Amino acid sequence: METFIQQLINGITLGGLYALIALGYTMVYGVIQLINFAHGEFFAAGGYMGVIMLSFFTGLGYMDTHPILCLAAAFVLAMGYCAFLAVGVEKVAYKPLRRQSRLAALLSALGMSIFLSNGMMVTQGVYDKAYPGELFQGGVNFGMIRIGYLQMTIVGMTIVLLFGLNLLVFKTKIGMAMRATAQDKVMSSLVSISSNRIISLTFAIGAGLAAAAGIMVGLYYGSVRYDMGFLPGIKAFAAAVLGGIGNITGAMLGGLIIGMVEIFGAGYISGQYKDVFAFIILISVLYFKPTGIMGENIDDTRV
Amino acid sequence: MIHEFKKVWKPYTIGLLWLLGLLWPMLGIHPDGTLTFDETFTAWGYIAIGTSICLLLYILNKSGSLDAVSRPLAGLRDTVGQASGKVPNWVWIIVLLAFAFLYPFFTGRYAQDVATNVLIYICLGLGLNIVVGLAGMLDLGYIAFYGVGAYTYALLNIHFGMSFWICLPIAAALAMIAGSLIGYPTLRMRGDYLAIVTLGFGEIVRIILNNWMSLTNGPNGILGIKAPSMYIPSFENGFSLEVLYLKKLHYLYYVALLLAIITVISVRHLNFSRIGRAWESIREDETAAELMGVNTFKLKLLAYAMGALFAGLAGAFFCARMRFVSPESFTFLESAMVLSMVVLGGMGSIPGIILGAAALIVLPEVFREFETYRMLVFGMSMVVMMLFRPAGLIPAKRMGKRGEG
Numbered sequence: 279m280e281t282f283i284q285q286l287i288n289g290i291t292l293g294g295l296y297a298l299i300a301l302g303y304t305m306v307y308g309v310i311q312l313i314n315f316a317h318g319e320f321f322a323a324g325g326y327m328g329v330i331m332l333s334f335f336t337g338l339g340y341m342d343t344h345p346i347l348c349l350a351a352a353f354v355l356a357m358g359y360c361a362f363l364a365v366g367v368e369k370v371a372y373k374p375l376r377r378q379s380r381l382a383a384l385l386s387a388l389g390m391s392i393f394l395s396n397g398m399m400v401t402q403g404v405y406d407k408a409y410p411g412e413l414f415q416g417g418v419n420f421g422m423i424r425i426g427y428l429q430m431t432i433v434g435m436t437i438v439l440l441f442g443l444n445l446l447v448f449k450t451k452i453g454m455a456m457r458a459t460a461q462d463k464v465m466s467s468l469v470s471i472s473s474n475r476i477i478s479l480t481f482a483i484g485a486g487l488a489a490a491a492g493i494m495v496g497l498y499y500g501s502v503r504y505d506m507g508f509l510p511g512i513k514a515f516a517a518a519v520l521g522g523i524g525n526i527t528g529a530m531l532g533g534l535i536i537g538m539v540e541i542f543g544a545g546y547i548s549g550q551y552k553d554v555f556a557f558i559i560l561i562s563v564l565y566f567k568p569t570g571i572m573g574e575n576i577d578d579t580r581v
Numbered sequence: 582m583i584h585e586f587k588k589v590w591k592p593y594t595i596g597l598l599w600l601l602g603l604l605w606p607m608l609g610i611h612p613d614g615t616l617t618f619d620e621t622f623t624a625w626g627y628i629a630i631g632t633s634i635c636l637l638l639y640i641l642n643k644s645g646s647l648d649a650v651s652r653p654l655a656g657l658r659d660t661v662g663q664a665s666g667k668v669p670n671w672v673w674i675i676v677l678l679a680f681a682f683l684y685p686f687f688t689g690r691y692a693q694d695v696a697t698n699v700l701i702y703i704c705l706g707l708g709l710n711i712v713v714g715l716a717g718m719l720d721l722g723y724i725a726f727y728g729v730g731a732y733t734y735a736l737l738n739i740h741f742g743m744s745f746w747i748c749l750p751i752a753a754a755l756a757m758i759a760g761s762l763i764g765y766p767t768l769r770m771r772g773d774y775l776a777i778v779t780l781g782f783g784e785i786v787r788i789i790l791n792n793w794m795s796l797t798n799g800p801n802g803i804l805g806i807k808a809p810s811m812y813i814p815s816f817e818n819g820f821s822l823e824v825l826y827l828k829k830l831h832y833l834y835y836v837a838l839l840l841a842i843i844t845v846i847s848v849r850h851l852n853f854s855r856i857g858r859a860w861e862s863i864r865e866d867e868t869a870a871e872l873m874g875v876n877t878f879k880l881k882l883l884a885y886a887m888g889a890l891f892a893g894l895a896g897a898f899f900c901a902r903m904r905f906v907s908p909e910s911f912t913f914l915e916s917a918m919v920l921s922m923v924v925l926g927g928m929g930s931i932p933g934i935i936l937g938a939a940a941l942i943v944l945p946e947v948f949r950e951f952e953t954y955r956m957l958v959f960g961m962s963m964v965v966m967m968l969f970r971p972a973g974l975i976p977a978k979r980m981g982k983r984g985e986g
Contacts, residue, residue: 313777330610336612338614359603363603366596366599369596375967375971380772382971386963388917389959389960389963393960512780519777551789557782558785560777561766
């Protein structure tokens, strides 16, 4: 029983991270019907910016005096950086191809993903980059169950971000404009919503969330690597599909489920094959219920 | 020219500044708490100068200022094109074949090795062309079948001592079965979803190869696989047949050439047969094809199986050449590589894919000194290619406007 609860907590932590990445996929897909292959790279770039900023602050000595402030600054800067990166990528690689075939856009995204991950390799080195330690050591014990402070921070941060996104999308004018663009680009542009600006904004928000997930993964596992974006990217995509692609609540739920399945699968079935479970879910969802658990009906051209 | 320049300079400058903003945090912030700018500006300067030259040439060409140079060149190209058009196709094919046969006689080991690689990738590219170029289904896990072929030969050879030539059809058949197995559940999907599911299957195959220790020896790979062999008559003590292992590079080159020629001929025949036309009709409009009586389900499955077949052949040969296999060789990046050969050369076009495979293997070898930047340039050129020439270097003749993955 203790193991079960412990695994449940680990699953929630991981699932929250997948949910943050999955949101970027689902929002971009909702607006321009493109699988943004480079999204995993935004996540990795976020992890790198986190480690760069945190070690910079450590080098300056601020880390010992104001750890929380430094961490907050690192989060803000990394999220800003990735939003900046994503808007650039969108303008260069996706915008000119919006009227071309889907295959062209997909291959351009693939090329961008290879370019970005190798760009990180060239600038930051091939080897793992370690996060400065000593952050959030320790935790709380409830009997046999142990919750690390870091895990609490990750879950708390994830909840805050998800809540903020929900507010943004469902309660503000900008969110309304985003939903309108996702529904009908022509009609929304007729009521003077600039679809270009909304698309850029969507990319920026998605990449910002992925960057936050990148830092938290870096803190959680202790290091980042240039190719770390690939697998979480695909798993998060599986989460987005599971929740019904284009659906924000669905992506959160899907991420949570994928994280749980991975942790429980690794714990109770086989640790070696933990990466396979997400793929199996992805394939069976697409086979049996391509609209996902929360998705609306989509015509067969999209499946 | 001024007008052209006005249109472009603003986004270009913004783009360069944007790049500077993205580059500096990666290069200029150091863990010891210092900030530097030199490195960033040097790297950025190179990029800025390079792209400026490209942009300038592009604008000059568009506005017609380069006509003095480009017109004679275009005229020359046209005359050469016309002259070569007069020569019948079979002459070109014979010249190409003669070149391919004589190649090992005037080149060294390194060049032969690269050429063998090109031939393997031609097989792979043409196989993937059946799935992507003809049937219009985007497959991102194609390398899995290559892996199936390679491991089939490796295991049969290690455990049962079976020879390469017997294993070749077995590897192809097993790859075909794997192709059908993977194809079957994915046939209901189209476009992006299909791409991501095939990617998932490709990764599953790699993870299984990596973790099934008792069968595949996991990440350590399988060592000691025999090279292809041949019986040659020997007349020393009367008459006997001796086994000759084709370990020398030029022997292997000829085996690869044989496989590549078989692949080219079969893909060409498939392309211009009833089946090939049916595939193309599926690519252009699946619903209409079904309405016209094309059995789309069967034909899509067949496309998968045929594509996998050539990957299986190439895989078995790859394994026999390296005499070693490990899951490392079958990563997603390899799939992306083969796919970009198909796209770069021109989907559905056989000469295009041969050119694409040659370009993507030979160019990185030429620029070996810049090894670190290889994949960087590769990714960027894929994007640039999609932006400026999405149909590929030699576009296929029969390609409609609706062909999308």
